[in-house]
Amino acid sequence: MCGIFGVYGVRDAAALTQLGLYSLQHRGQESAGIVAVDDARHARVSRAMGLVSEGFGDEEMDALRGPIAIGHTRYSTAGASAIENAQPILARVRRSHIALAHNGNLTNAVELRRDLEDGGAIFSSTMDSEAIVHRIARAHGATPEARVAEALQGVEGAYCLLIVLDDTVLVARDPHGWRPLVMGRLGDGWVFASETCALDIVGAVYEREVQPGEIIAVDAHGLRSVHALPPAPINRCVFEHVYFARPDSAVFSGSVDRSRRALGRQLARECPAPGADIVFAVPDSSNSAALGFADESGTSYELALIRNHYIGRTFIQPTQAGRDAKVKVKYNPVRELLEGKSVVMVDDSIVRGTTTRGLVSLVRGAGAREVHMRVSSAPIISPCYYGIDTPRREELIAAQMTHDELVRHLGVDSLGYLSIDGMLSAMPEGPDGYCHACFSGKYPTATPSEPELLRAGGGAGLSIGIA
Numbered sequence: 160m161c162g163i164f165g166v167y168g169v170r171d172a173a174a175l176t177q178l179g180l181y182s183l184q185h186r187g188q189e190s191a192g193i194v195a196v197d198d199a200r201h202a203r204v205s206r207a208m209g210l211v212s213e214g215f216g217d218e219e220m221d222a223l224r225g226p227i228a229i230g231h232t233r234y235s236t237a238g239a240s241a242i243e244n245a246q247p248i249l250a251r252v253r254r255s256h257i258a259l260a261h262n263g264n265l266t267n268a269v270e271l272r273r274d275l276e277d278g279g280a281i282f283s284s285t286m287d288s289e290a291i292v293h294r295i296a297r298a299h300g301a302t303p304e305a306r307v308a309e310a311l312q313g314v315e316g317a318y319c320l321l322i323v324l325d326d327t328v329l330v331a332r333d334p335h336g337w338r339p340l341v342m343g344r345l346g347d348g349w350v351f352a353s354e355t356c357a358l359d360i361v362g363a364v365y366e367r368e369v370q371p372g373e374i375i376a377v378d379a380h381g382l383r384s385v386h387a388l389p390p391a392p393i394n395r396c397v398f399e400h401v402y403f404a405r406p407d408s409a410v411f412s413g414s415v416d417r418s419r420r421a422l423g424r425q426l427a428r429e430c431p432a433p434g435a436d437i438v439f440a441v442p443d444s445s446n447s448a449a450l451g452f453a454d455e456s457g458t459s460y461e462l463a464l465i466r467n468h469y470i471g472r473t474f475i476q477p478t479q480a481g482r483d484a485k486v487k488v489k490y491n492p493v494r495e496l497l498e499g500k501s502v503v504m505v506d507d508s509i510v511r512g513t514t515t516r517g518l519v520s521l522v523r524g525a526g527a528r529e530v531h532m533r534v535s536s537a538p539i540i541s542p543c544y545y546g547i548d549t550p551r552r553e554e555l556i557a558a559q560m561t562h563d564e565l566v567r568h569l570g571v572d573s574l575g576y577l578s579i580d581g582m583l584s585a586m587p588e589g590p591d592g593y594c595h596a597c598f599s600g601k602y603p604t605a606t607p608s609e610p611e612l613l614r615a616g617g618g619a620g621l622s623i624g625i626a
């Protein structure tokens with residue numbers, strides 16, 4: 160689930176983009192990149208593995224001149240975590256350029272790539288996203304938006320895209336609307352971002368969501384919006400509200416803080432823990448849900464787990480070794496608050512169980528008498544193919560064990576998950592129009608024909624490293 164950010168028509172667009180990417184760091188920690196286009200229409204790119212703070216020194220930022228920029232923080236879902244797969248992609252085409260930043264995952268990427276390769280295309284990455292660049296290069300539409308619309312016909316799955324064609328910035332959101340994308344105004348310019356928290360950091364004024372199926376073009380002639388893609392049922396990702404987005408953002412027009420508190424309150428109603436002395440969150444993503452639980456149950460909310468803020472997110476780490484190492488150094492319990500107590504530990508989700516297992520023994524080691532685990536989402540039982548790297552079913556702990564086995568495996572005194580209906584009832588836009596496939600196993604579209612191949616890079620087979 161990557162973060163994307165773009166600017167049109169503001170001085171030092173790259174510096175603003177870097178700020179925006181800081182706000183979207185939680186959406187991708189593997190690599191970061193910026194493409195900037197100057198007044199002479201020269202495009203320059205800077206990409207690096209790691210965090211935004213590690214990627215752009217003064218030298219890189221000085222080189223990224225101009226009033227147009229797009230940026231990306233990557234959390235890989237198709238193609239390895241490697242510099243050849245850092246985004247934005249920048250390609251030279253017919254004495255101009257195409258730059259592209261993608262949040263989402265294309266379900267027919269393997270087929271798209273195969274068709275293009277059969278037609279002679281040479282790919283330079285193993286990402287699904289690159290197929291769209293090739294398709295834009297081949298499109299013949301009379302306007303930039305017509306070219307993008309033509310290129311996206313037949314592209315299936317989830318995408319929010321920021322594209323630069325020459326000196327036009329284009330924005331596109333798939334007709335199902337899985338991933339969030341918003342736009343704002345900054346003086347006479349425009350800003351586009353995955354989440355509203357990134358508009359806030361640059362002082363942009365929120366204008367509206369980019370609509371599912373909408374393509375927007377901004378250039379010297381102004382802003383144009385077209386709806387040229389076949390309409391489809393709306394499937395906003397419920398997991399954005401549960402875990403992914405920041406609570407200071409509004410996604411799909413609804414406040415994430417509000418939805419998480421509502422999830423926590425609903426959890427307290429569905430799975431109470433009578434007699435518990437305190438409630439605490441597994442920081443940071445479940446802070447608001449735990450507040451909701453405490454509020455509804457009348458149990459006191461404590462900061463019983465302290466999180467090291469120099470350690471990033473665990474679940475989106477690409478390797479198990481990385482995830483194990485992170486959990487170990489990320490949390491420390493406050494013994495004073497836990498000793499002799501019956502406690503409710505609230506988290507927003509259990510995926511592989513890495514976090515919960517590690518924390519239950521930590522909390523017991525700090526003296527907790529009883530540990531009641533409460534989860535502000537339903538059990539995750541199926542993989543996601545729309546932009547979150549929820550893994551193969553075999554790695555999903557709730558798909559592999561019965562409730563009693565989970566209680567024993569996690570080492571808790573009790574375990575309560577929110578129901579799917581309860582989860583959907585907490586969504587700010589109401590329960591309809593959400594994707595819940597990873598919780599229900601009900602996929603709203605055809606799933607990839609070869610998911611392992613897609614994850615590995617769409618049949619590229621060989622990964623070429625850049626030294």
Ligand SMILES: O=P(O)(O)OC[C@H]1O[C@H](OP(=O)(O)OP(=O)(O)O)[C@H](O)[C@@H]1O
Nearest residue numbers: 443444472473474509510511512513514
């Ligand atoms: O069951 P697991 O496989 O361990 O994955 C689930 C855990 O990971 C997530 O938090 P994460 O640490 O990624 O993000 P955060 O720091 O923003 O809370 C989530 O909130 C759970 O705590």
Ligand SMILES: NC(=O)CC[C@H](N)C(=O)O
Nearest residue numbers: 160161235236237262263
């Ligand atoms: N999480 C995402 O949005 C990933 C975008 C794209 N599929 C990639 O792997 O780079």
Ligand code: SF4
Nearest residue numbers: 396398543594596597
């Ligand atoms: S499968 Fe789950 S994580 Fe993926 S888009 Fe649907 S709700 Fe979101």
Ligand SMILES: [Mg+2]
Nearest residue numbers: 442443444445
């Ligand atoms: Mg978390």
